[in-house]
Amino acid sequence: MCENGSEYNDTVDPRVHVELERLNNATDEINKLEVELDECRTAFKQLLCESTLKVDAIRVKLGMCVESSDVQKCYFQITVITVTAI
Numbered sequence: 001m002c003e004n005g006s007e008y009n010d011t012v013d014p015r016v017h018v019e020l021e022r023l024n025n026a027t028d029e030i031n032k033l034e035v036e037l038d039e040c041r042t043a044f045k046q047l048l049c050e051s052t053l054k055v056d057a058i059r060v061k062l063g064m065c066v067e068s069s070d071v072q073k074c075y076f077q078i079t080v081i082t083v084t085a086i
Contacts, residue, residue: 041086048079052079055075
């Protein structure tokens, strides 16, 4: 019984039930997208690391052919910006 003496009705309004289902579905979709985002970020970090290792290996192989230049500075700046954006 409720405070006012009437019987408590445990049924949910069908409109509320429909909206709750929509919210549950949206939450599931958000969770899937978050997992996919995490996987993409991990793949990107791995690719960035591998690419950096390859570039460094090429730099060592070429030696003094690749000096501190504006191009190298731009690459370094972009790498720093990319890593901080992650």
